[in-house]
Amino acid sequence: MKPFIIKTVAFLALQLCFLLVICRMGNPEISHTSYYHAMYDKLDYLESLQGNRLIMVGGSSVAFGVDSKKVARNLDWKPVNFGLHAATGLDFYLSLLRRNVRAGDLVLLLPEYEMLIGREGAETKFELMQACPQFAADLCSSWKSRKSLLDRDALHLLHESMVRAFDPNPPVHHGIYSRHGFNEQGDMVAHHGVCNEQIVKSSFRALASEDLKQANETIRLLNDFAEFCRSHGVKLLISYPPITQSRFDGSRDFLEGLHQLLLNQLDVDILNRPEDSIFQEGQFFDTYYHLVEEAKWKRSARLNLALHQYLAGTSRVAHRKPGLIE
Amino acid sequence: MSFASLTFFLFLPLVFAVYWKLRRPFAQNVLLVGASYFFYAWWDWRFCGLLLLSSLVDYWIGGTLAKTDSKSWRKILVLASLICNLGVLGFFKYFGFFVENLQSILSGVGWNIHPVTLSIVLPVGISFYTFQTLSYTIDIYRRRIDASSSLVNYLAFVSFFPQLVAGPIERAGNLLPQFQKKRVFDEGLATAGLRLIVWGVFKKLVVADQLAVLVDRVYGAPEGFGGVAYGLATVAFAFQIYCDFSAYSDIARGTAQLFAIRLMRNFDYPYFSTSLGEFWRRWHISLSTWFRDYVYIPLGGSRVSPVRVKFNLFLTFLISGFWHGAAWTYLCWGAINGIAMMVARQGRCSNRSSSTSLFPDFMTLYRMGLTFSIVCLGWVFFRAESLEQALGILYSITCGCWNISAWENAWHLIYEDHSLQKAVIVLWLFTAVEWIQRARPCPLEMPRIQYLPVRWAVYSLVLWLTVRLLPPTAGQQFIYFEF
Numbered sequence: 053m054k055p056f057i058i059k060t061v062a063f064l065a066l067q068l069c070f071l072l073v074i075c076r077m078g079n080p081e082i083s084h085t086s087y088y089h090a091m092y093d094k095l096d097y098l099e100s101l102q103g104n105r106l107i108m109v110g111g112s113s114v115a116f117g118v119d120s121k122k123v124a125r126n127l128d129w130k131p132v133n134f135g136l137h138a139a140t141g142l143d144f145y146l147s148l149l150r151r152n153v154r155a156g157d158l159v160l161l162l163p164e165y166e167m168l169i170g171r172e173g174a175e176t177k178f179e180l181m182q183a184c185p186q187f188a189a190d191l192c193s194s195w196k197s198r199k200s201l202l203d204r205d206a207l208h209l210l211h212e213s214m215v216r217a218f219d220p221n222p223p224v225h226h227g228i229y230s231r232h233g234f235n236e237q238g239d240m241v242a243h244h245g246v247c248n249e250q251i252v253k254s255s256f257r258a259l260a261s262e263d264l265k266q267a268n269e270t271i272r273l274l275n276d277f278a279e280f281c282r283s284h285g286v287k288l289l290i291s292y293p294p295i296t297q298s299r300f301d302g303s304r305d306f307l308e309g310l311h312q313l314l315l316n317q318l319d320v321d322i323l324n325r326p327e328d329s330i331f332q333e334g335q336f337f338d339t340y341y342h343l344v345e346e347a348k349w350k351r352s353a354r355l356n357l358a359l360h361q362y363l364a365g366t367s368r369v370a371h372r373k374p375g376l377i378e
Numbered sequence: 379m380s381f382a383s384l385t386f387f388l389f390l391p392l393v394f395a396v397y398w399k400l401r402r403p404f405a406q407n408v409l410l411v412g413a414s415y416f417f418y419a420w421w422d423w424r425f426c427g428l429l430l431l432s433s434l435v436d437y438w439i440g441g442t443l444a445k446t447d448s449k450s451w452r453k454i455l456v457l458a459s460l461i462c463n464l465g466v467l468g469f470f471k472y473f474g475f476f477v478e479n480l481q482s483i484l485s486g487v488g489w490n491i492h493p494v495t496l497s498i499v500l501p502v503g504i505s506f507y508t509f510q511t512l513s514y515t516i517d518i519y520r521r522r523i524d525a526s527s528s529l530v531n532y533l534a535f536v537s538f539f540p541q542l543v544a545g546p547i548e549r550a551g552n553l554l555p556q557f558q559k560k561r562v563f564d565e566g567l568a569t570a571g572l573r574l575i576v577w578g579v580f581k582k583l584v585v586a587d588q589l590a591v592l593v594d595r596v597y598g599a600p601e602g603f604g605g606v607a608y609g610l611a612t613v614a615f616a617f618q619i620y621c622d623f624s625a626y627s628d629i630a631r632g633t634a635q636l637f638a639i640r641l642m643r644n645f646d647y648p649y650f651s652t653s654l655g656e657f658w659r660r661w662h663i664s665l666s667t668w669f670r671d672y673v674y675i676p677l678g679g680s681r682v683s684p685v686r687v688k689f690n691l692f693l694t695f696l697i698s699g700f701w702h703g704a705a706w707t708y709l710c711w712g713a714i715n716g717i718a719m720m721v722a723r724q725g726r727c728s729n730r731s732s733s734t735s736l737f738p739d740f741m742t743l744y745r746m747g748l749t750f751s752i753v754c755l756g757w758v759f760f761r762a763e764s765l766e767q768a769l770g771i772l773y774s775i776t777c778g779c780w781n782i783s784a785w786e787n788a789w790h791l792i793y794e795d796h797s798l799q800k801a802v803i804v805l806w807l808f809t810a811v812e813w814i815q816r817a818r819p820c821p822l823e824m825p826r827i828q829y830l831p832v833r834w835a836v837y838s839l840v841l842w843l844t845v846r847l848l849p850p851t852a853g854q855q856f857i858y859f860e861f
Contacts, residue, residue, distance in 0.1 A: 061835060067841065202385040210845050210848075211845050214845050236530045
């Protein structure tokens with residue numbers, strides 16, 4: 053057996069050398085103005101705010117689709133837009149929130165549907181880890197994300213390293229997808245006034261009822277977080293992301309099923325219904341989650357109204373768990 | 379735990395090291411049982427209870443069968459085993475299907491009912507280990523094998539992690555004796571095992587997952603891409619399912635060989651077959667032989683009248699289709715293959731094995747093409763979401779290929795998406811390598827190249843190509859986990 057072990061170890065050592073070379077080549081000097089670096093600014097702003105804060109959490113649909121000040125108008129909370137990228141997964145945001153919320157805060161979760169069914173992107177995680185290594189622990193904060201790293205993402209991280217190593221044109225973060233594209237509250241504003249682009253429709257397929265199976269794990273995560281919020285005096289609400297009419301029509305069963313699932317199993321109050329976030333295709337910017345300026349205002353106004361109604365106890369969503377919002 | 383994950387490549391060396399550190403077969407088997415249950419629990423720990431229960435029931439029935447000579451009591455015992463195994467399989471796999479169909483039949487006659495719908499999760503690999511335990515009790519009943527005297531050996535036979543989830547469906551006569559005797563490390567066997575693992579990982583992550591992008595895009599598009607694209611996607615699916623499933627079998631065999639255990643070969647380059655009969659002798663061999671021994675032959679096999687032989691063939695394929703899944707599409711797939719086999723038998727189609735020359739003659743190519751086309755006809759039903767979709771796709775392929783827009787759609791589909799171009803190139807290269815190396819059990823075998831650095835360079839190239847060509851969807855579950 054000894055010769056076999058020696059040969060195998062030698063072969064693996066050789067592959068490890070290749071791997072080190074590739075990782076070295078695949079990690080060029082990182083600029084500090086990447087889109088992901090905006091999370092540092094959001095955290096700094098959050099920290100700097102005195103008093104109660106309204107923290108809106110989700111992927112880029114929150115970054116590109118919410119006007120924080122409009123959402124918080126006439127409310128007693130100071131707004132912060134905590135949206136960045138859906139593919140980092142919900143765990144990432146919940147982990148950051150656990151470290152940064154305080155009693156009296158209101159957390160408004162606005163996760164994308166992909167986030168709710170646990171669809172994450174290894175490429176995005178890789179880019180985020182590469183740009184901001186400090187967030188690596190937050191990306192793997194739960195058992196689910198650690199398992200996913202071992203089961204699936206590790207391979208893709210290796211692949212991304214290799215692609216970067218041999219790609220003569222590494223991605224350069226410029227234009228609107230940059231740290232400088234956000235305003236003080238963390239809203240993306242660089243796309244205001246820019247013509248909307250051709251959207252790749254195939255990447256926004258209708259959601260199927262089978263996808264709901266994946267939502268149970270997310271609900272468990274959210275319930276844990278809800279428990280944390282309750283014990284720390286933080287208020288928690290959830291709402292839905294923007295959706296096109298055609299995707300809504302194609303995903304009716306899924307959306308109805310999801311809403312019922314959240315009503316039945318989630319220990320968090322739901323602000324409104326999926327159909328309250330329908331927008332026309334022309335109101336999206338470059339993907340079917342990023343709203344153009346005008347639609348963003350509409351959405352923010354709707355959220356503001358829903359929050360007021362909710363706080364006044366006149367919300368049309370029947371489900372309301374006692375004790376979360378007094 | 380999936381074979382195509384980092385988790386498995388951390389788990390495997392650990393089990394390997396401890397296994398060979400333990401010298402006694404009993405201790406090695408205890409380790410394998412523990413490791414196998416851990417492997418299985420990685421998906422969902424609740425599945426382990428069912429696996430253990432199923433194993434214990436058949437262990438007890440097997441032991442009792444071996445001790446009794448009473449014919450009636452033996453029949454009752456084997457019937458109990460059948461009811462238990464098929465009952466569990468039926469409940470977890472077919473309950474929803476029967477309820478849905480009963481509901482639609484009753485509503486057809488104006489009786490609207492709202493039956494109890496249970497959200498039943500299908501335990502991974504249930505169809506495989508159920509058939510394996512079933513063959514154990516039937517073989518004891520037929521007095522072909524002795525019952526296992528050791529529970530640990532038996533549990534190792536049922537739960538052996540390399541083949542637990544998607545086969546090969548091993549027979550007790552082959553696998554159990556290997557757990558009973560002392561195992562000696564065989565360097566040649568282990569090296570061949572590693573080659574199988576490397577090739578299996580390449581097949582799964584590069585070829586199958588790459589082709590899945592094309593197949594999912596075309597089959598998942600409600601607007602449709604036209605007949606040419608459907609034809610292309612069906613061919614791609616034929617190779618996707620082959621590479622996906624044979625990759626699992628290769629990795630399973632390779633992994634088992636590291637523990638000095640030999641599993642049966644499950645695929646033997648089936649798409650190079652020149653007749654349907656040959657195809658089914660080379661495709662999912664462990665299942666085909668299972669159905670031959672436990673369904674086809676007990677029905678009378680080929681020893682009955684020609685009409686009855688054909689009926690037996692048809693029925694066997696129909697059951698095989700139903701085994702794959704609780705849907706009408708799988709039943710149709712089985713029926714198509716059954717009918718094709720009946721026709722092939724009637725026409726006395728050639729049963730000779732494929733040519734071994736590098737450049738086959740025209741007739742060989744023609745037969746291979748014809749066989750492949752018939753197999754692809756079945757794959758349309760296998761892949762489609764519903765019968766309506768399958769029939770629509772077949773209509774598109776046969777009638778929609780004659781207009782220029784169908785060709786334009788297919789061209790745009792491939793031309794506009796780099797990942798699809800990559801999928802097509804990968805498919806051509808893969809088929810060429812398998813064709814050239816089809817005389818060997820693993821295409822990575824290079825007996826003529828003795829120089830180690832050259833062999834290592836080839837293995838390294840395959841590994842790094844796997845990493846480089848990894849599609850975004852790579853790492854999906856193996857298709858046969860659904861069965």
